[in-house]
Amino acid sequence: MGDNLLTIKSLSAWYSKEKKVLSDFSIELKQNEVVGLIGLNGAGKTTFIKTLSGLHETFRAEEVRLHGCAVKFRDKKFKISRYTVFAEDNSFQYFTFREYLSYVFAAYGRELPDIAALIQGFHFEEYTDVLMKDLSMGNRKKVFLITAFALKPELLLLDEPVNGLDFQSTEFLYQLIAGYKAYGTVLFSSHILESITLTSDRVLVLEDGHIRQNFEGSQINTMNIRAALSYEDGAADEGDEPNV
Secondary structure, eight states: OOSEEEEEEEEEEEEETTEEEEEEEEEEEETTOEEEEEESTTSSHHHHHHHHTTOOOSEEEEEEEETTEEOOTTSHHHHTTEEEEOSSOOOOTTOBHHHHHHHHHHHTTOOOOOOHHHHHHTTOGGGTTSBGGGSOHHHHHHHHHHHHHHHOOSEEEEESTTTTOOHHHHHHHHHHHHTGGGTOEEEEEOSOHHHHHHHOSEEEEEETTEEEEEEEGGGOSHHHHHHHTTOOTTOSSGGGOOOO
């Protein structure tokens, strides 16, 4: 791991001014690392990722720096450095996967690479020319995941990436996330402890809009994370997905 890729100081975000979802939130992401975000309902994970992605407008930050240079989340420089896969995404309904892929690579000014291994790994061969409106939730998720890992941005943002995936695709995704350090940095949210413990270099535990704990290396295990979240046995399952 090298120098910082992204530095954010004192970020606050809200839906109503009476209640902030994120408050005085600061984070540093190093180049070439995998960082997992985990938290209970309302912790602020999805709001944070939407803010980074330029989709959440009600926020303020003392400082945002990319490679040490001041940026805004909607600056072109920042936009082309990151790509986001959202927990649910119903955009581009009348695009096929191949049309969407071409659109994204043109927008980022990149040439299309060979994606055969990604299509095969996600078992997506039969769906490449199907309109996205006709795909299942899991196959729509694969459209955006394949695009993300083909694009290889410096900063890859994944919000609940396992949701909707079959077992084989989930295992393949874990491999891709763990190996992404060769290309850039991954920041991903999940309520599935397995996805966090198997892939992350660091785990940030969010509570009430703050980073409560930071685990690294051998500290990253189910016992520590459950304790940090005050889970009771069996609480970390599909029912614990945060709303924001």
